[in-house]
Amino acid sequence: MERFDRLRGAVPARPHDARAIAALAANPGCGRRAVMDAAGIDKDATATHLGFPAPFGRSPFAITRGNAFEALVKDSGCAELLRLLRELLGLPIPLAAYTDLGDIGGNPSAHLRHAHTLKLIDRAARDDDEAGTLYDHPLLRLEIAGHTSYLEPDVVAFRLAGRFHIVEIKSFAIVDGQAEPDKVAAAARQAAVYVLALRNMLAELGHDPARVSHEVVLVCPENFANRPAGTLLDVRRELAVLRRQLSRMAKVGAIADTLPEDLTFDLAPDADGVPTRPVSELREAVGAVGARYAPECLSTCDLCFFCRDEAAAEGSTELLGRQVRDALGGVATVSEALGLADGTLTPGEGQEEIARLLRLADGIYGVYAEAG
């Protein structure tokens, strides 16, 4: 733990939200991200100080739109959602109970709300007959590399054949049965985080974690109207990736141990919170942990521009996307690949196969170039 505190410097660790945890699962191979997340480092501030501010931050319009759509779905005791669940999962008519787990009076702390969620979910899992059906604003907890993060899924639906379903409400449209694959994938990853947290909670309470369904109900506006429609999303694959990534983070100490003892990402902020650490020094420190850049990082990681710049400077094959990088296994840079292809470079041990393929490809291109 002290190791991570030293990496982070004198600032408090940043808690993870579901979005950040989901982004972890998006690039499980990246050591840089694993170490920085495990240490709870503010990657955005780091990237900004390095001169590569992150391209995101959601627009206030998108947030308003998302909230408005969620309010529409949840209006009048989740009237729209009940209709969807009745159509989608055959929820029987008598099951229409709605419990707001966030509504416990006053302005309760996260801890109190979590305890309340724990109590009611326990009661729900214990006796099916008296349990409610929809649980709004539950507060779940997930342990990430020693830090507790509180997560708030949109709705948890229960008692569909004795199982819990996570409901994820998103405001991107499903047009003619199709939605943007990126957004669906992101929603699935985020929902997987909730499924995992709820499963952990059930296990903690001594119930069968498998009672949390791996099928998530995704609610989106349909076509060009604002009318909600629901689909089932299988998140088993995302769950597996997430679990693997989280266990890796638990063992991230192993990665951290290989790092130099005096390494730190401390920005050394002054009294006003302005970083005072020399940029070149920080650049060196961040560079000490290996990253695995992929173009997908551009939509999920705060450090993406820095890593892209680094990969470009090295002429790394990672810039060309995951598929190319995997196809060029064992060949690190673009210039090396080109050298192998035109025969100016002798293949090293284990590179014979890929060199043969590259030379073949080069030959084919040569033939076409002469012909055309």
Add this chain to the structure above:
Amino acid sequence: MSERLDALEERINALRAEVRRAVRGRDGALARVLRAELRTAERAWDRALAPQDPAEGSLEDSPEPAGKGARGGDGPGSDGPGSLVPVREQVHEALTLLGVPASARVIVAVHGALRAGSLRGTQLASLRRDEERSFRSSPFARPYYLCAALTDRLSASRGLLTVSTWPQERRAIGPLSPRVDFLTTAIRVGEHILRLEETGEPAPDAARRLLARLAHNVPGVPVPSAAEDAPPDPAVVVRAARAELDVHAGADADARARIAERARARLGDAERLFGGRLLSLAREEAS
């Protein structure tokens, strides 16, 4: 015209009395709101008098169109001309029509569709707090208060408004209550349209649209095909909503009765209307 002036004068007098009470109770915020209402009423009184007094008439730059009457405020803003009925009375009217606890969103929609009212969500934002302050400074001084619905933890349910004169059971929210109240809303809106039709008056389009929106989530109402965008038959909606309501009614009434029972046993007057504090929550945890 003189009837209208009488009504206005009555209202001005009542408002003056309320302002006096608020000032005596050191309730600055409420007094400010009431004073604003008073000024609006006085301006309206001036305007109503103007046509009878040609010398005064030219002073008014925008005389209010006659015939709008003192009911159902018009104009987009609360400070606009004509919204003589104060917000709390408009909300009371909508809640009385529905007869169930309702969120600001539902109140605005229902009032807009059935009463051609022009409430806005933002006007309702501080209503409950103002009412609570008024009640605490001089309890039971008003004939009714707009107050909270109680959850099973006896705290105020988030966002719902009720009327203090309702029985405690109706102001309690059990697990099935949101659904029951939604179905009741659909029934009340449907019945209101049926009543209008009986008297030979066509229901306003907004009312039919509201009913269509509600009916969409009531099982058993035939879904209109995309081609003909016919609004649902109110009688069918009422019947379908009743059918589902019958399924939930018993269990919901029991849950509400239990909450009401506990509220009566444990809470004081103000808490019973506006929700218990975290103290009762702690007691709950301990028991």
